[in-house]
Amino acid sequence: MSDLDQYRAKIEEIDRQLTKLFEERLNVVNDICQYKIDHGLSIEQQNHEEEVVKKNIQHLSNKGYADELTRFFLNTMEISKQVQHKKVRENNAKNKLSHNTVTNNVNHLKIGYYGVQGSFSEEAMLQYFGDVKDAKNYEEFEDVFDAIKSGEIDYGVVPIENSSTGTISQVLDLVNRKGLYINGETVLKINQHLIGVEGTKIEDINEVYSHPQGFEQTSEFLRNYRHWTLTPFHSTADSVKLVAELNDQTKVAIASERAAKIYNLEIIKENINNKTGNSTRFFIISRNLIANETCNKVSVVFSMEHKAGTLYHLLRHFAENDINMVKIESRPQEYGLWKYLLYVDFQGNIEEARVNRALGLISQSCEYYRLLGCYKQCELL
Ligand SMILES: O=C(O)C(=O)Cc1ccccc1
Numbered sequence: 552m553s554d555l556d557q558y559r560a561k562i563e564e565i566d567r568q569l570t571k572l573f574e575e576r577l578n579v580v581n582d583i584c585q586y587k588i589d590h591g592l593s594i595e596q597q598n599h600e601e602e603v604v605k606k607n608i609q610h611l612s613n614k615g616y617a618d619e620l621t622r623f624f625l626n627t628m629e630i631s632k633q634v635q636h637k638k639v640r641e642n643n644a645k646n647k648l649s650h651n652t653v654t655n656n657v658n659h660l661k662i663g664y665y666g667v668q669g670s671f672s673e674e675a676m677l678q679y680f681g682d683v684k685d686a687k688n689y690e691e692f693e694d695v696f697d698a699i700k701s702g703e704i705d706y707g708v709v710p711i712e713n714s715s716t717g718t719i720s721q722v723l724d725l726v727n728r729k730g731l732y733i734n735g736e737t738v739l740k741i742n743q744h745l746i747g748v749e750g751t752k753i754e755d756i757n758e759v760y761s762h763p764q765g766f767e768q769t770s771e772f773l774r775n776y777r778h779w780t781l782t783p784f785h786s787t788a789d790s791v792k793l794v795a796e797l798n799d800q801t802k803v804a805i806a807s808e809r810a811a812k813i814y815n816l817e818i819i820k821e822n823i824n825n826k827t828g829n830s831t832r833f834f835i836i837s838r839n840l841i842a843n844e845t846c847n848k849v850s851v852v853f854s855m856e857h858k859a860g861t862l863y864h865l866l867r868h869f870a871e872n873d874i875n876m877v878k879i880e881s882r883p884q885e886y887g888l889w890k891y892l893l894y895v896d897f898q899g900n901i902e903e904a905r906v907n908r909a910l911g912l913i914s915q916s917c918e919y920y921r922l923l924g925c926y927k928q929c930e931l932l
Pocket residue numbers: 665666669670671672673710741762764765785786787788831
């Protein structure tokens with residue numbers, strides 16, 4: 552036997568052992584999942600992935616393989632999670648449970664939104680879920696994601712894209728980084744107004760508060776008042792609340808009419824958004840991949856290698872399986888300089904054969920792949 556043949560035989564033997572261990576691992580994963588189903592526990596475990604990776608890096612004799620081992624475990628655990636979610640889906644179908652558009656009896660669910668009362672995210676939550684009692688609210692986008700992860704809330708509502716200013720990248724990155732899932736979307740018409748205390752005159756204003764989205768969506772109006780200081784704050788409604796507390800006729804906020812009413816302020820100038828048709832799409836996020844047959848949109852993310860034709864060879868699987876992409880967005884990878892993740896939304900359902908075919912081929916050809924959700928597409932306004 553040549554040296555090469557010997558190496559190959561060694562690899563073959565290692566692969567055989569890996570396959571045996573992989574199967575054993577998945578059997579245990581299935582047992583854990585059944586236990587969780589029987590005891591009504593969530594599939595996600597906070598910080599579990601990081602702990603597993605850290606622990607196993609310690610077992611490496613050659614620490615130079617730490618990055619590769621990290622990828623190996625993250626992919627293995629992603630596969631385990633998908634196996635568990637599939638089992639939960641099958642179990643739900645068996646019990647004739649229908650999830651996703653969680654509209655009935657929402658009062659037993661713990662729901663959270665970005666901002667304070669009067670934020671656009673709160674409005675989106677009310678539009679999607681109906682009358683929610685005791686919703687929790689969070690100052691930062693990341694706080695909403697952490698509250699879902701820790702189990703403090705079951706669902707969180709955050710903005711993801713504006714019709715004129717585009718994707719809110721921070722939110723897109725968080726969906727992937729926090730390992731959570733998109734369960735739904737809803738679109739809200741957005742009218743931005745200049746809001747201040749009673750008697751505020753445009754000529755006396757020197758400072759404006761809003762969420763950065765509020766400034767972006769009204770940039771053309773603001774260009775006429777270059778001497779105003781634009782101070783980015785938490786949500787648009789937080790900004791209105793702050794202006795009410797400051798009670799100063801030189802300070803105003805950019806936010807909704809609803810926020811002005813809630814905090815008893817006046818609209819100084821109405822409809823100041825750049826475009827009259829201004830709307831924002833919001834995500835409903837949870838710890839679980841929840842889908843049923845009414846879902847018609849899928850979101851995935853995958854990495855792109857630096858090789859000629861990579862994008863073509865990945866995206867062709869959509870075309871060849873007759874899948875209509877509705878959005879694509881590239882974002883820098885957290886690890887790896889000048890490397891990108893591609894976020895793709897397309898029409899379809901994860902139970903369809905053509906979708907499984909395309910996603911199977913794509914996931915096999917990338918270093919990193921993750922299913923972000925399968926949900927009901929909302930009509931765009
Ligand atoms: O700040 C808010 O009210 C939000 O919910 C974020 C946002 C800001 C501007 C438009 C849409 C959503």
